[in-house]
Structure formats: structure tokens, C-alpha cells
Amino acid sequence: MSTAQLSVQGLRMAFGGIVAVDDVSFEVQPNTVHALIGPNGAGKTTVLNCISRFYNPQQGRVMFRDEAGEHDLLSRKSHRIAPLGIARTFQNLELFGELTVFDNVLIARSIGMRATLVEALLRLPRQRHEERSERERTMAILDELGLAAQAQVQIRDLPYGTQKLVELARAMALQPRLMLLDEPAAGMNNREIEALGRTLKDLQARTGATLLLIEHSMPLVMSISDRITVMHNGRFLAEGTPREIERHPAVVEAYLGGGKSGKRR
Ligand SMILES: Nc1ncnc2c1ncn2[C@@H]1O[C@H](COP(=O)(O)OP(=O)(O)OP(=O)(O)O)[C@@H](O)[C@H]1O
Ligand SMILES: [Mg+2]
Known part of the structure; x- marks a missing residue:
């Protein structure tokens, strides 16, 4: 086999x-x-x-x-x-332009693992404040990709190449x-x-x-x-x-x- x-x-x-x-x-x-x-x-x-x-x-x-x-x-x-x-990235970006780099990566796991998009967005405030391990994991991924300094920047304000890195970070969040x-x-x-x-x-x-x-x-x-x-x-x-x-x-x-x-x- x-x-x-x-x-x-x-x-x-x-x-x-x-x-x-x-x-x-x-x-x-x-x-x-x-x-x-x-x-x-x-x-x-x-x-x-x-x-x-x-x-x-x-x-x-x-x-x-x-x-x-x-x-x-x-x-x-x-x-x-x-x-x-199994995680994927998209040739044409599928990021949330209004959200920060950090939040885009933070919710990736929710979307990938269980929730619908609406559920994931509803969970976002709670994740931001309560789920410390999720936040730490998110920050570690951003660090690894050299994105830590841009964590609080909105996606739409970033150059395309950096947005591609955020896509990668989102896929990595699924481990x-x-x-x-x-x-x-x-x-x-x-x-x-x-x-x-x-x-x-x-x-x-x-x-x-x-x-x-x-x-x-x-x-x-x-x-x-x-x-x-x-x-x-x-x-x-x-x-x-x-x-x-x-x-x-x-x-x-x-x-x-x-x-x-x-x-x-
Ligand atoms: N949803 C779709 N509806 C109709 N045609 C499609 C669709 N998706 C892809 N195609 C067609 O299938 C062919 C292969 O497209 P595909 O996007 O898979 O190529 P690719 O190798 O990824 O190209 P690129 O390097 O430009 O991204 C093309 O002729 C494309 O127009
Ligand atoms: Mg293609």
C-alpha cells in the first residue's frame, strides 16, 4: 500500500x-x-x-x-x-480587510475547526479577552513570520506581499x-x-x-x-x-x- x-x-x-x-x-x-x-x-x-x-x-x-x-x-x-x-491559502486573498492581522489569524482556528463565519466573528470578542492560550499561539505564529510589529494593523493597510504572509499565518494557526x-x-x-x-x-x-x-x-x-x-x-x-x-x-x-x-x- x-x-x-x-x-x-x-x-x-x-x-x-x-x-x-x-x-x-x-x-x-x-x-x-x-x-x-x-x-x-x-x-x-x-x-x-x-x-x-x-x-x-x-x-x-x-x-x-x-x-x-x-x-x-x-x-x-x-x-x-x-x-x-489540512489547511490552505488562497491565490486571491481571503482575508478580512477591516480586521487586524492579529484578529484574522486568531479567528482562523474557529473558522477552520468548527464554526461558521458568523459564529467565528461572534466569538472574536471573547477570544480577544479570554482565551489566553489562543492569543499566545497567534502571537507566536506572527512572531515566526516576522509579523509581530504589524499585529494591530488592519489588513487593508498592508502591502500585498505582507497580506500573503497573513494568509500563511492563518493556515499555520490550524497546526x-x-x-x-x-x-x-x-x-x-x-x-x-x-x-x-x-x-x-x-x-x-x-x-x-x-x-x-x-x-x-x-x-x-x-x-x-x-x-x-x-x-x-x-x-x-x-x-x-x-x-x-x-x-x-x-x-x-x-x-x-x-x-x-x-x-x-
Ligand atoms: N470556476 C471556474 N469556472 C470556469 N473555468 C475555470 C474555473 N476555474 C478555473 N477555470 C479554468 O480552468 C483552467 C485552469 O485554471 P487554474 O486556475 O486551475 O490554472 P492555474 O494553473 O492555477 O493558473 P495560474 O498560474 O494562472 O493561477 C483555466 O482555463 C481556467 O480559466
Ligand atoms: Mg492558480
């Missing part, structure tokens, strides 16, 4: 006539950084949305393994994914086994990307979490990934170590040729 933490087999997701993901299979081993790359429109975010159950794929199997055994993710509703220890990260480095400069790479590697070493990383920044992907799966036009194109992928002829060709939707943003 497979030892993979996450196994995606024969995944297919079409929107009307557009086949966004066509028979895609790959496995993610526990305690690794596994990158999912490919040109714009390759289908990467759609794969993530199927795993986290935002989308309902027409075909395929997605299995997640933990100590309790194997879990068939496609038989679960999206709100039953986070309690398994996940598996983190699904959709372009965490988007909007960051080179210095910030390097820092993010170190943070992700440290996080993974410290918590033993597995990271599935969608990313366009090749320096980041190449420096922190154990394995890389490449998609192109909805299909699996290649898989290997960073060294193998870097010089893989089909991968080079796919990037030079551009994706369905053209060049990189």
Missing part, C-alpha cells in the same frame, strides 16, 4: 466545455515540500480546489493518510477537510499536517521570497507538516522542494527532483511556449 500522505489519482475537473484538469495523478510523501508548477492556466489551482473540496471533480480519487488511516477526501464536504489537519499553498510568494520582492523560503523550510522541519506548494517563483520552488510535479494545459507533464525538472525538455518547452492563457502575469 502507498505510504503517501496525499494521493491524487485520475483527477478530472471540467467547467462546461473547459477541461481544467484532465486525468491528473500524483502523490505527495509525508514530511516533504512538494511543488505543483506549470504555466498560467495549467490547472494547478483547480487541483487544489478539488483537494480542499471547493470543487467537485467529475472523476478521480483523492486520499489523505494520517495515523488513523486513509481518508477519502472526495467523500467529504469542504468544512470536513480542515479538521483532518496542519498538510498545507496547501497557492502562490504564497506572489507580490513579494526577491528579499521577501528568500525569507519566505527559509520560513517554509523551518516550519516544515519544526512541525513535520507536509507542504503542497503552487508557485511561479522558480528560485523558491527550486530551493525548497523535495519533488516537483509539472502540469501543462490541464495535464500531468512531468515529475522529479528540482534538478531533474530544471533540465527536463518538455518542461522547458512548456514554459517557453507559454500556457493556454499566455504569459506569466
Whole structure:
């Protein structure tokens, strides 16, 4: 039997006539950084949305393994994914612009674990004042990501790259086994990307979490990934170590040729 933490087999997701993901299979081993790359429109975010159950794929199997055994993710509703220890970030931010950095991270656990959004927001005042351990945990995460100084700043007043870090902090608040990260480095400069790479590697070493990383920044992907799966036009194109992928002829060709939707943003 497979030892993979996450196994995606024969995944297919079409929107009307557009086949966004066509028979895609790959496995993610526990305690690794596994990158999912490919040109714009390759289908990467759609794969993530199927795993986290935002989308309902027409075909395929997605299995997640933990100590309790194997879990068939496609038989679960999206709100039953986070309690398994699977957290995600969004390519387009899903933060509360009016709330502070601190509060966005503080309520992440409530939203992920049990409550509806309204319940989580109603709990917020109580969490702020009473649940000390939750606040300490939140502050520790902000510290780790270098966000402590901005804890009381409203999200909407922060640069995009910093908002991406808050998204990561929210995912970390769930203390996940598996983190699904959709372009965490988007909007960051080179210095910030390097820092993010170190943070992700440290996080993974410290918590033993597995990271599935969608990313366009090749320096980041190449420096922190154990394995890389490449998609192109909805299909699996290649898989290997960073060294193998870097010089893989089909991968080079796919990037030079551009994706369905053209060049990189
Ligand atoms: N909800 C949707 N409805 C219709 N089409 C969609 C939907 N989501 C994605 N698609 C289409 O599926 C294809 C794959 O999109 P997806 O967002 O998964 O690509 P991606 O690899 O994440 O690209 P990028 O690197 O630009 O984020 C695209 O052609 C896109 O237009
Ligand atoms: Mg995407």
C-alpha cells in the first residue's frame, strides 16, 4: 500500500466545455515540500480546489493518510477537510480587510475547526479577552513570520506581499499536517521570497507538516522542494527532483511556449 500522505489519482475537473484538469495523478510523501508548477492556466489551482473540496471533480480519487488511516477526501464536504489537519491559502486573498492581522489569524482556528463565519466573528470578542492560550499561539505564529510589529494593523493597510504572509499565518494557526499553498510568494520582492523560503523550510522541519506548494517563483520552488510535479494545459507533464525538472525538455518547452492563457502575469 502507498505510504503517501496525499494521493491524487485520475483527477478530472471540467467547467462546461473547459477541461481544467484532465486525468491528473500524483502523490505527495509525508514530511516533504512538494511543488505543483506549470504555466498560467495549467490547472494547478483547480487541483487544489478539488483537494480542499471547493470543487467537485467529475472523476478521480483523492486520499489523505494520517495515523488513523486513509481518508477519502472526495467523500467529504469542504468544512470536513480542515479538521483532518489540512489547511490552505488562497491565490486571491481571503482575508478580512477591516480586521487586524492579529484578529484574522486568531479567528482562523474557529473558522477552520468548527464554526461558521458568523459564529467565528461572534466569538472574536471573547477570544480577544479570554482565551489566553489562543492569543499566545497567534502571537507566536506572527512572531515566526516576522509579523509581530504589524499585529494591530488592519489588513487593508498592508502591502500585498505582507497580506500573503497573513494568509500563511492563518493556515499555520490550524497546526496542519498538510498545507496547501497557492502562490504564497506572489507580490513579494526577491528579499521577501528568500525569507519566505527559509520560513517554509523551518516550519516544515519544526512541525513535520507536509507542504503542497503552487508557485511561479522558480528560485523558491527550486530551493525548497523535495519533488516537483509539472502540469501543462490541464495535464500531468512531468515529475522529479528540482534538478531533474530544471533540465527536463518538455518542461522547458512548456514554459517557453507559454500556457493556454499566455504569459506569466
Ligand atoms: N470556476 C471556474 N469556472 C470556469 N473555468 C475555470 C474555473 N476555474 C478555473 N477555470 C479554468 O480552468 C483552467 C485552469 O485554471 P487554474 O486556475 O486551475 O490554472 P492555474 O494553473 O492555477 O493558473 P495560474 O498560474 O494562472 O493561477 C483555466 O482555463 C481556467 O480559466
Ligand atoms: Mg492558480
